[in-house]
Amino acid sequence: MVHHVEHVGGGAVFTIDRQEKRNAVNDELMEALSAAVDLAASDGTLRFFAVTGAGDAAFCSGGDLSEFHLLKTAEEAAPMLGKMADILLRMSRLPMPVIALVNGHAVGGGCEIATACDYRLVRNTARCGYIQGTLAITTGWGGASHLFVKTGNHAGALRMLTESKVHTAQALLETGWATETFDGDPEAALNRFTERLGAIHPTVLRAYKQAAVRKWDALGLESMIREEVAECARLWAADAHHEAVDRFLNKKK
Numbered sequence: 001m002v003h004h005v006e007h008v009g010g011g012a013v014f015t016i017d018r019q020e021k022r023n024a025v026n027d028e029l030m031e032a033l034s035a036a037v038d039l040a041a042s043d044g045t046l047r048f049f050a051v052t053g054a055g056d057a058a059f060c061s062g063g064d065l066s067e068f069h070l071l072k073t074a075e076e077a078a079p080m081l082g083k084m085a086d087i088l089l090r091m092s093r094l095p096m097p098v099i100a101l102v103n104g105h106a107v108g109g110g111c112e113i114a115t116a117c118d119y120r121l122v123r124n125t126a127r128c129g130y131i132q133g134t135l136a137i138t139t140g141w142g143g144a145s146h147l148f149v150k151t152g153n154h155a156g157a158l159r160m161l162t163e164s165k166v167h168t169a170q171a172l173l174e175t176g177w178a179t180e181t182f183d184g185d186p187e188a189a190l191n192r193f194t195e196r197l198g199a200i201h202p203t204v205l206r207a208y209k210q211a212a213v214r215k216w217d218a219l220g221l222e223s224m225i226r227e228e229v230a231e232c233a234r235l236w237a238a239d240a241h242h243e244a245v246d247r248f249l250n251k252k253k
């Protein structure tokens with residue numbers, strides 16, 4: 001399979017499908033997600049937009065380290081980081097609720113994708129975390145800015161970023177990062193969650209979403225994200241980052 005969009009229960013579900021790489025993001029995925037976001041933005045009938053991962057193992061393992069490792073300098077990394085940050089910002093600003101259906105592990109940039117959504121439905125077996133610190137970089141797709149602006153738990157957010165580790169679904173429910181947790185079939189969990197949205201007229205859903213977007217604009221989310229991208233690009237160029245990625249890519253050799 002390749003990444004695809006399905007229409008389910010009045011909404012659109014985008015599935016990341018690179019299971020052999022634990023659904024890591026490469027340029028092709030960015031293009032597919034960008035197109036799906038554009039399509040959703042122009043569809044006045046959608047009640048929600050959801051993003052999920054194919055298979056049971058991973059929602060998304062972040063940037064594809066084997067491909068993005070070829071980017072060595074800040075100048076080389078910044079366009080890739082900025083491109084995905086822009087796609088996630090556009091996704092987060094969609095006029096309908098945006099849901100991360102976290103079917104499996106969400107680490108690094110995968111955690112950023114989920115955080116850019118309004119809601120996170122997390123499978124109980126999934127482990128999620130901003131592990132970028134272990135690669136000697138910060139978040140590069142706007143994930144820290146989304147986290148600080150959208151969650152009311154400042155200490156929890158800062159701790160999640162600085163500790164750079166994965167968390168259980170239960171722990172993420174307690175901090176408020178996970179909206180709900182579920183066992184079993186992700187599609188059934190999505191249906192249960194969106195059933196409640198289905199009872200409300202789409203214009204009402206969209207009006208409340210606009211209220212949230214106005215708050216993010218007032219807080220300057222977009223410029224925060226631009227600074228975040230630039231900071232990550234600076235750290236990307238350091239030997240410490242390239243050595244950490246080498247260790248990950250060579251761990252089984």
Ligand SMILES: CC[C@@H](C(=O)O)C(=O)SCCNC(=O)CCNC(=O)[C@H](O)C(C)(C)COP(=O)(O)OP(=O)(O)OC[C@H]1O[C@@H](n2cnc3c(N)ncnc32)[C@H](O)[C@@H]1OP(=O)(O)O
Binds near residue numbers: 058132
């Ligand atoms: C670039 C943007 C930056 C950001 O702004 O946030 C980032 O996203 S940095 C990238 C952060 N991601 C990582 O550090 C990768 C972390 N991956 C893992 O921790 C694990 O793979 C997993 C997601 C917890 C799953 O573990 P497990 O089920 O045990 O699978 P494996 O580790 O054995 O992986 C299977 C297979 O997939 C390859 N893989 C996994 N993640 C990536 C990745 N992000 N990029 C490239 N390849 C990835 C892994 O190398 C294995 O390949 P083979 O050995 O060839 O089978």
